[in-house]
Amino acid sequence: MYKKWLALMLLLPFRFLFAQDHTLSEFPKGYTPQEVGKLIAYRFEEAKHALHAGKWISYPETFYWNGALKFAALTEDKAFVKILQNKFEPLFTTEKALLPIKNHVDLNMFGSLPLTLYQITGEKRYYDLGMPYADTQWEVPADAKPEEKEWAKKGYTWQTRLWIDDMYMITIVQTQAYKVTGDLKYIDRAAKEMVLYLDELQRPNGLFYHAPDVPFYWLRGNGWMAAGVTELLRYLPENHKDRPRIMKGYHTMMKSLKKYQTASGMWNQLIDEPDSWAETSGSAMFAYAFITGVKQGWLDAKEYAPAARKAWMALVSYVNEKGAVSEVCVGTNKKNDKQYYYDRPRRTGDYHGQAPYLWCVNALLEK
Template identity: 80%
Template sequence: MYKQTLTLLLLLPFQFLFAQKSSLNKFPKGYTPEEVGKLIAYRFVDAKHALHAGKWISYPETFYWNGALKFASLTDDAVLLDLLEKKFQPLFTTEKALLPVKNHVDLNMFGSLPLELYQITKNRKYLELGLPYADTQWEVPATANAKERSWAEDGLSWQTRLWIDDMYMITIVQSQAYKVTKDVNYIDRAAKEMVLYLDKLQRPNGLFYHAPDVPFYWGRGNGWMAAGMAELLRSLPRDNKYRPRIMQGYQAMMESLKAHQAPGGLWNQLIDEKDSWAETSGSAMFTYALITGVKQKWLNAKAYAPVARKAWMALVPYVDKKGAVAEVCVGTNKKNDKQYYYDRPRRTGDYHGQAPYLWCVAALLEK
């Protein structure tokens, strides 16, 4: 008995040390999700619009807005919520022309924003604005080409293009529509779409090509896929026939990301290229997917919580005192040229990076 007690006492410091290095609940000052979230979310209140083609609210702005709203809701920050809602009101009046048209995967995802506002406020005007963006992803327009019609005939979105970016754009608005209506058609069609992308783009190593004709493991592109699977699995009913396939794809990707995490804690612009630069937006998306997997018990906490914590601790120093995230790859079209990905410019405060940090914040704050 004495020996057992002594052994236990000797082990306690090591167990405590492991708990500190793997905990997703306790962080040192300056690294807590509350501090980081407040800094980044409040930055958005007075930020300028980031427009798609100079005309409409873009997807990076939409996701930044969504992330700030989620933070305000989780922290019961009524002041922030009020400021964010007031920022939206001109889109019903003087800025109505900035509402995206419903003809592209990067534009329809805007519907996720009013649907998030509806979940928080229960004001039906947000529901009525948001749902058509989800519906028209499957309503084939008269102007659709033969390829788009072919996708629709297979029960897929006519906006399908087999870029991995799509699997957040489509997933987020369909998942939000399912949450607010409880209509399983929304979540079923998102799941079917996800399986198509898994079958077409995921490689044996668990990572994803940017597109069938672009065989590179681009960081943020893979990030959209990681975050999209995590979002979908959170909403997908347990008995959904597509769930096992999506879970398999998700877990395979997380295993690969664990292996490719750089010593510093982040992931590179090209995930499998060690001489590529550490990129924050994709790294934050991976971190969100990992945190979510650990908390939802899709991943073994002992194996993956330390990976997620190491990544979060590495991400925070890239946020400056004004809440701007550095080392963010700019918006990136696809190109079958590896050097193209190496040479993409990097920015500080780019909305592509601001939003995923807030997703991580929300995942850390959620019970």
């Protein structure tokens, strides 16, 4: 008996060593990424366009579309991929006027969508449509403003404006261009820009002002950064000269986000204000950064996997039976007025919220 007990004790450490952590892989019914993802992604099939300035496909719609496509690809749902392709088809013909022009950070990001379609389908027409959005972000137009030309002289995009939102808008199209071309200039651009924004906007507590002249820790603004730096680190070569600086900024932010996560698992519209309301889009962006960080080995799993799971479980409770996410802050320009952020309207089904939920879904599904 003693020998059997001793053998068992000697074996236990190895069993624990190789035991699989199910914190981010096993969820109760109704909370699995497959169920939630299908509910939200399939809602996009019948969704109407959400236009920027009433003219062009907007960034919230672009990212919702992107998230749905990646979900379809990850789940090998070829029928749904085809549905999403068919939805895009009019942009080559009858809806061509809805293609965003290439003169603003919130418009050039559209290129990430056709580049995603190219990666999934291999059809070169998507490549040809998407790449000019990445290229023109660094091609200074003749009518550029003096400050835009100054940014370009320093090697940054002329679309630089130091709004924290930019760090997803710029990063997403440049990283996608790098993925489809293998050309380091695209990832170099994104990295250089990221270092600038980290240096200019990240505060000692790890969080970010909305802009240099707007000293408030707006949730979704910080969410754009959290998602953007996460996306960049996924593809930035390990030996890239800017990786240590960017990883430091990421770790500093993640540590702060863990501190400010509320007991419910969410984060507030103004992150450091306990009396502010829990907002879903930014909370989902933070959850995405946690999930990816744990899976990539950038974050300690024992510390961050439970926080990521807690966030996901809380987030799912805001999704209704039709796949619409509630408590989403509407589109928000910067304003040096704290009450402005408290008073922003909240919507259900706003694309600002639908997309980040799919980022979480896809991160949970990825191996």
